Amino acid sequence: MQMMYKVVHKTKMFGELVMFSHTLFSLPFAIISMVWAAGGVPSWHVMLWSLIALVAARNGANAFNRVVDLKFDAANPRTANRHMPRRLLLPREVYVFVVVNFAIFILAAGMLNPLCLGLSPAAIVLICTYSYTKRFTWLCHLYLGFTIASAPIGAWFAVTGQFAFIPFIIGTVVMLWIAGFDIIYATQDIDFDRSTGLWSIPRAFGLEGGLLISRMLHGIMVMLLLSLYFIQGLGWLYLTGIAVSVLLLAVEHRMIKPSSRRRMQLASYKLNQVISLTILLFTLADQFLLG
Template sequence: MQMINKVVHKTKMFGELVMFSHTLFSLPFAIISMIWAAGGIPSARVMLWSLIALVAARNGANAFNRIADLKFDAANPRTAHRHMPRKVLLPREVYVFVIVNFAIFILAAGMLNPLCLWLSPVAIVLICSYSYTKRFTWLCHLYLGFTIASAPIGAWFAVTGQFAFTPFIIGTIVMLWIAGFDIIYATQDIEFDRSTGLWSVPRVFGFEDALLISRTLHGIMVALLLALYFIQGLGWLYLTGILLSIMLLAVEHNIIKPSSRKRMNLASYNLNQVISMTILFFTLADQFLLG
């Protein structure tokens, strides 16, 4: 029983380390991509291995990021409570976790098709390299979005094994969306980034201009979501989901207050999880009720 409790505790720690609940950012768009690629529900095999690949890649990337940012997390009062600065999880444990998850990712990619297998090492390099971009460029937010955008693009490849135009539009939407709310989140660390030499849009452009850039990115995101209405020949249910998402984005941009961590988590994380699930629900309803 003691061993079981220890395993459960470690599992919980690793889940918190990689912020497992944040899978809701990329997963809904990956599902939409798979559904559109298949013209309906993909086979159970494709769904299973795609989800395994998505979760494993994300877990590995987030854990690697925690290793790469350890000294900054330890120095920042906002992040000093995280597992690795407090030595709740040791670097060697996290390295093993990273290796295991990337091995699972490559296995899952190989179970899908040759294209996914060949691209899997490229994906690992991309998602791990994000961890270092904040050291030299304020475009780090867009690069983060770019790496997460690999989820819906990869999901399309998993179903078809071929390149296409639509998944790259979905990927661009994800990139702009993630970058927009990551900029909001980064407004909490303007002074810390300046003191340590880290780069971010808020550090370079200041608080107000950073929020303007964030709103612009989300505006382009909405325009692309509307473009998909015509490209995919979608119906009123999809448009309803987009309208609700626009309203949620407006709320997100109106509650920002860096001095309130609760508000910042709501704006940067909680509302965006609702946005992605809203888009998923109404897109699937449109696909299967009106399609």
């Protein structure tokens, strides 16, 4: 019984380490990509192994980045209470977790098709290098978005085994969306980033400049979502979902207050989870009720 408790407790800590609930940022767009690629419901085989690949890749990448950022997390008062700075999880444990998850990711990619398998090593390199970009460029937010954009692109490849134009539009939507709210979140660390030599758009352009860039990125994101309405021949339910999401984005930008961690968590994470689910539900409703 004690051994079972330890396993459950350790599993819970790893889930918190990689912020498992944040899978809701990429998963809805990956599902949309799969549905559009299949022209309906993909096979259970593709859905199962795609989900396994997505979760394993994300877990491995987030855990790796936690190790890479350990010294910065420990020095930053905002992040000093995380698991690794508190030594609740040791680097060697996290590295084992990373290796296991990436092994599962490669296995899942191989179960899908040769294109996914062939691209899996490049995907691992891509998603593991985000933390390093903060050392030398304020474009790190866009790079983070680019890495998460690999989810819907990979989901399309999982279904078709071929390159196409549509998944890269979906991926660009995700990149701009993620980068925009990551900039919002980074406004909390302007002083820390300056003192430690880390880069971010708020550090480079100031608070107001950073928030303006965030709004611009989200504006372009909305335009791309609208372009998909015409390209995919979608209906009014999809447009309704986009309208609701735009309203939520407006609320997000209105409630920003870097001095309030609670408000920033709500604006950067909670609301964006609702946005991704809103787009998913209205897009699926459009596909299967109006399509």
